[in-house]
Amino acid sequence: MNPSKLVSRLIAAAVSAQKNAYCPYSRYPVGAAVLTESGRIFAGCNVENASYGLSLCAERVAIFSAIARKQLGLKAVCVVANSARPCGACRQVMFEFSTRDTELYLVDLNPRTRRQKVRRTYVHKMLPEAFDPLSSGLLPAHPQNLIKARSSISAKRPKARRK
Numbered sequence: 001m002n003p004s005k006l007v008s009r010l011i012a013a014a015v016s017a018q019k020n021a022y023c024p025y026s027r028y029p030v031g032a033a034v035l036t037e038s039g040r041i042f043a044g045c046n047v048e049n050a051s052y053g054l055s056l057c058a059e060r061v062a063i064f065s066a067i068a069r070k071q072l073g074l075k076a077v078c079v080v081a082n083s084a085r086p087c088g089a090c091r092q093v094m095f096e097f098s099t100r101d102t103e104l105y106l107v108d109l110n111p112r113t114r115r116q117k118v119r120r121t122y123v124h125k126m127l128p129e130a131f132d133p134l135s136s137g138l139l140p141a142h143p144q145n146l147i148k149a150r151s152s153i154s155a156k157r158p159k160a161r162r163k
């Protein structure tokens with residue numbers, strides 16, 4: 001697939017998800033979408049709660065739904081808001097599943113005119129000196145490779161015989 005077409009699809013998914021934001025407290029709708037290594041797109045919106053601290057950002061909703069489908073490698077992330085800037089917590093969560101090539105599209109969408117301003121950058125640039133699962137020694141390999149290794153181990157293991 002044409003890469004610019006993929007980016008348009010990613011942005012469209014985030015714009016569409018923004019419409020589902022549940023944000024009656026902040027009235028600040030955010031949409032996000034991620035493109036995974038396998039070429040799939042997962043979207044999310046912010047979900048708030050009367051107990052404010054339980055609210056979840058759009059980026060984490062999108063990333064966690066990819067993880068829930070075992071899609072651990074992010075090729076690109078897109079965030080759409082009036083002024084799209086991922087919070088610090090989301091930058092750290094993005095970093096966990098990104099490589100130095102993971103692109104980040106920040107789309108400022110004017111809610112009145114619907115005009116879009118797109119900025120392209122990289123996840124790793126948004127969080128210098130991140131707490132890194134690899135250099136901290138907490139993980140021996142990128143999460144995506146760990147999952148691959150684990151599933152090949154379980155594929156090789158002979159099935160337990162039924163008693």
Ligand code: THU
Nearest residue numbers: 026028030046057058085086087
């Ligand atoms: N929000 C996001 O969804 N993503 C961000 O990166 C920044 C903030 C949400 C959280 C809350 O629902 C609303 O925007 C206002 O902070």
